[in-house]
Structure formats: structure tokens, C-alpha cells
Amino acid sequence: MSGEKTEKNKRINVPDEAWEEYIIDADFHLNLFDPKEYLEYIEDPRLRKKIEVGGIPKGVTGGWVFPYAHHIVDSLNTQGTALVAEDIDGLKKQYAIDAVIVGPGLINLPTARYPIVKNAIVRAYNDYLVDKVIDVKSGIYGLAIVPQWDPAACVEEIERMKGEKGIVGVQGWYSPQTLFGAMEYEEMYIELVKEELPLVLHGSGFTSRFDLIGNSMKSVVEALTLSWTYNAMANVMNLIFTGTFDRHNDLKVVIQEAGTNWIPFASLRADECYHALPEDVMLSQRMFEDGNEYLNHMPSEYFFKNMYYTTQPIALPKNPEHVKAMFEMCRASETFLYSSDWPHNTFDPPNWLFNNRGIDKETRSRICHGNSKEVFGI
Amino acid sequence: MREKIIGRVEDFPEGKGTEVRLSGLRMAIFNIDGELYAIHGSCPHKHAPLHESGENRYNSEKCGGPFLGEIDSGSKMIKCPWHGLRFNLETGESPMLRRKIPVYNVIVREDGEVAVVV
Numbered sequence: 001m002s003g004e005k006t007e008k009n010k011r012i013n014v015p016d017e018a019w020e021e022y023i024i025d026a027d028f029h030l031n032l033f034d035p036k037e038y039l040e041y042i043e044d045p046r047l048r049k050k051i052e053v054g055g056i057p058k059g060v061t062g063g064w065v066f067p068y069a070h071h072i073v074d075s076l077n078t079q080g081t082a083l084v085a086e087d088i089d090g091l092k093k094q095y096a097i098d099a100v101i102v103g104p105g106l107i108n109l110p111t112a113r114y115p116i117v118k119n120a121i122v123r124a125y126n127d128y129l130v131d132k133v134i135d136v137k138s139g140i141y142g143l144a145i146v147p148q149w150d151p152a153a154c155v156e157e158i159e160r161m162k163g164e165k166g167i168v169g170v171q172g173w174y175s176p177q178t179l180f181g182a183m184e185y186e187e188m189y190i191e192l193v194k195e196e197l198p199l200v201l202h203g204s205g206f207t208s209r210f211d212l213i214g215n216s217m218k219s220v221v222e223a224l225t226l227s228w229t230y231n232a233m234a235n236v237m238n239l240i241f242t243g244t245f246d247r248h249n250d251l252k253v254v255i256q257e258a259g260t261n262w263i264p265f266a267s268l269r270a271d272e273c274y275h276a277l278p279e280d281v282m283l284s285q286r287m288f289e290d291g292n293e294y295l296n297h298m299p300s301e302y303f304f305k306n307m308y309y310t311t312q313p314i315a316l317p318k319n320p321e322h323v324k325a326m327f328e329m330c331r332a333s334e335t336f337l338y339s340s341d342w343p344h345n346t347f348d349p350p351n352w353l354f355n356n357r358g359i360d361k362e363t364r365s366r367i368c369h370g371n372s373k374e375v376f377g378i
Numbered sequence: 379m380r381e382k383i384i385g386r387v388e389d390f391p392e393g394k395g396t397e398v399r400l401s402g403l404r405m406a407i408f409n410i411d412g413e414l415y416a417i418h419g420s421c422p423h424k425h426a427p428l429h430e431s432g433e434n435r436y437n438s439e440k441c442g443g444p445f446l447g448e449i450d451s452g453s454k455m456i457k458c459p460w461h462g463l464r465f466n467l468e469t470g471e472s473p474m475l476r477r478k479i480p481v482y483n484v485i486v487r488e489d490g491e492v493a494v495v496v
Binding site: 013031077078079080081082083087090091094343345346347348349351352355 | 420424425426427435436437438440441446460461462
């Protein structure tokens with residue numbers, strides 16, 4: 001139990017038991033959308049000017065607006081705004097959180113133009129994070145962005161950030177663009193394994209606009225329901241079937257905000273299809289180069305050996321027995337990391353962990369902090 | 379049905395929700411234009427505290443819009459502060475859920491005491 005929790009704000013409807021548990025929120029967002037926040041970290045005058053005038057390069061968002069938002073930005077700050085460590089520290093006390101893994105919230109960057117400007121934003125964000133946000137004593141940790149549109153720059157950024165206290169992983173985004181099993185990320189994976197940093201992948205700004213099915217979706221509810229989940233699944237399958245985890249045994253990947261109930265389906269289906277077409281995997285470039293005929297493990301095993309999943313948006317079955325079975329099938333006690341998604345409209349405070357008979361104390365404790373401590377080395 | 383005292387009229391400021399707990403029963407009391415409404419205090423979706431509807435967001439001065447959820451005094455509807463489900467303060471009905479959450483009669487006595495009928 002954290003001493004700070006004595007300052008809890010009882011207005012928030014978090015069960016009393018939650019204040020007795022050490023809770024790490026593995027998907028907590030800053031709302032750093034104002035380019036002014038970044039300018040002091042950008043030295044090149046050409047880049048400064050571009051960012052000062054044009055702001056952060058806009059991604060292809062598809063124009064989604066959440067129906068109950070007061071303004072277009074509201075769906076990203078429904079619960080409020082946090083910009084610096086003090087903001088986060090005050091907020092944690094409101095809903096029984098002891099530590100947060102801060103993510104950038106800049107989910108539209110992968111689809112934006114101007115890669116050089118984007119790289120400057122990434123560097124500036126990472127510097128800002130270290131300078132103004134991370135505070136290990138207060139349980140505030142951060143993920144350094146890797147500019148996935150520029151694999152060489154990813155490696156440079158890991159090199160630059162790896163020694164920084166409180167950087168516990170790197171942040172990328174899953175999307176229908178280049179999947180993460182691609183060979184261009186080889187150097188990044190070597191570096192991540194060497195530095196024992198996980199690759200943390202968050203959904204990108206409703207990039208379903210980039211694929212035919214996603215582009216045909218007509219409402220935000222369709223996109224929110226499915227697009228991130230199927231993009232996450234595509235990346236997980238790609239990582240596995242291209243032999244990424246066979247070459248980089250110790251690589252850890254965290255999938256954020258894709259939900260969790262797809263894990264039993266996808267892992268079983270992966271095994272089933274692998275049984276039917278086992279010789280196919282040798283034809284991926286990595287497997288071919290390594291002369292590997294088959295994967296070292298059944299596909300489903302990588303889901304639980306190399307992967308972790310943040311819980312929000314949790315969608316629990318009504319029957320606690322089904323929750324128990326679902327969690328067993330997902331190996332939740334080894335793979336789930338509690339997350340809130342604060343401050344977005346899809347906010348999940350930790351209530352559900354404390355009022356469901358299908359979740360035993362030990363599993364809850366692993367989800368609240370055990371698995372996060374393990375993967376983030378906290 | 380019994381009348382239970384929950385406070386005095388000045389305990390329920392206008393334009394706001396106030397939480398009341400009555401031996402395990404959780405209520406949100408809203409004062410809209412001087413009229414008091416009592417509704418179940420917890421959203422059936424993810425148990426958000428409904429009385430927080432209309433309150434300021436965290437760091438609201440830095441946000442685009444200031445409020446969590448919404449109180450619509452014209453339609454007597456509130457929006458859940460977390461995810462936006464709407465409830466009618468007079469009937470408890472949620473147009474989306476097509477079900478009601480409990481609402482309670484509020485009695486304001488001449489001496490300013492406020493009671494709910496439970």
C-alpha cells in the first residue's frame with residue numbers, strides 16, 4: 001500500500017479495497033497537443049518554424065468525433081488534462097493508482113506527413129518526458145517514442161534514451177501500415193533486447209482509414225469496436241509468423257488498448273492454421289535467412305511468452321464463471337497489465353478488478369502490478 | 379415506503395449534483411433551478427459516480443471544455459461523467475439502455491429539511 005493513498009479522493013467511485021493494492025496504470029496519456037510545449041526542445045530553426053506555424057503534423061484521423069464531446073478535442077481529454085509530473089501526481093490519488101506508465105497520446109503521428117518534422121517532435125517529446133514528466137519517486141514512468149516510419153531513427157532514439165531514469169519501454173503504434181514483423185525493424189529489436197526494453201504498441205489514430213474495410217466504416221462506434229483490435233491482431237500474427245520471436249527470444253511486446261477477449265480466439269486460430277500450413281512460415285524472410293523450417297514453438301505460445309496486454313477497454317462477460325474461464329484462457333495472471341486510458345472517453349478506473357467474483361486475489365494482484373513490474377523492470 | 383432525512387436544502391447547491399449515502403443506498407441529488415431530484419448514484423455501465431455529472435474536469439482550465447458529463451436543465455437529463463450515458467432525472471430512464479435506474483421522491487419541508495422516500 002502506498003502512503004500517498006491516504007490522500008485519496010473519495011468522490012471517485014473506486015472501491016475501498018483498491019486503496020490497499022499497489023496499482024500500476026500501464027496506459028496513461030499526456031495531452032501534449034500544443035506545439036508550444038515542444039519548442040524549447042527543438043534546436044533547428046527550420047523545424048522550429050514549421051512546428052510553431054503548423055503545429056504537430058496532422059495524421060489521417062478520418063474525422064471521427066465522439067458524439068457526446070463538447071468539442072472535437074473532448075474525446076481526448078474527457079476526464080481532464082495532464083501535462084507535467086505534478087498534474088499526474090495529483091490525479092493518481094483520485095483513483096487509487098500508485099504508478100503510471102505515461103504514453104504520449106500522439107496517436108496520429110504515424111499517418112502524418114513530414115517525417116523529418118515528426119522525428120523532431122519525437123525527440124522533443126522524449127526530452128520533455130524526461131525533463132518534466134518522469135518522476136520515479138512519485139511512481140511516474142515513461143515510454144520513449146520510437147519513430148516507426150524511420151527504422152534507423154528508432155535505433156538512434158533508443159540509443160539516446162536508454163540510460164534515462166524512468167524510461168521503461170519504447171512506444172510505437174499498431175496500424176494497417178508496416179507491420180512489426182518487418183525486417184526493417186531488425187536493428188531495433190536487437191537494441192531493445194540488449195537494453196531489456198519492451199516494445200509497447202498502442203492503437204494509432206483510427207488508421208482504419210488506410211484499409212478497405214476500415215475506410216468503409218461509417219461511424220465511430222464501428223471503428224472503436226473493431227479497428228484497433230484487428231490491427232493489433234494483424235501485428236501479433238505478423239510478429240509470430242515471420243519468426244521475430246524465434247530470432248529475438250527475449251523480445252517483449254505490450255499491446256495497449258486492443259481489448260483482451262480476442263486473445264483465446266486468435267491464439268487458437270493461429271495454432272489451427274499453423275497445423276494446416278506449417279511449411280509456409282519458412283518463406284518469410286527472417287525464417288528463410290535463418291534456415292528455419294518451423295517455428296520453435298506453437299504460435300499460441302508466443303502470445304503468452306513474449307506478449308503482454310493492457311486491460312482497457314475491458315469487456316467482461318456478465319457471468320463471473322465466464323470471466324474466470326476467459327482470464328484462464330488469456331493467462332491473465334501472466335499477461336494482463338491494468339490500464340485506465342486516462343483521460344480519454346474510454347476511461348477504465350480499476351473498479352472492475354475489485355467487484356467481480358471471477359477474479360481471484362492473486363490474479364488481481366498480478367494484473368494490478370506484478371506483470372507490469374516484470375515487463376517494465378520497475 | 380419511508381421518508382429519510384438526507385440534509386438541509388442548502389446542502390444541495392443549485393446546478394450541481396451531490397452524493398448521498400443512505401445505509402448502503404447510493405444516490406445523486408441534483409438541484410436544477412431550485413428543484414431537487416434524487417436518482418441512483420452509480421452508473422450501471424461501469425459504476426461511475428453520477429453526482430459528478432457537470433463537475434469540472436481535472437485541470438479543467440487547460441482543457442478544451444470544462445465539464446465532466448452534462449446537466450441539461452431543460453430536458454432534465456444528465457450525462458454520466460465517465461462515458462456519457464444519459465439518464466432522465468424524473469423517470470430514471472436511459473434512452474440508450476431502454477431501462478430505468480431508480481429515482482426517488484424528494485420532499486423539502488418547511489423548515490428546510492430534505493427527505494427522500496425510500
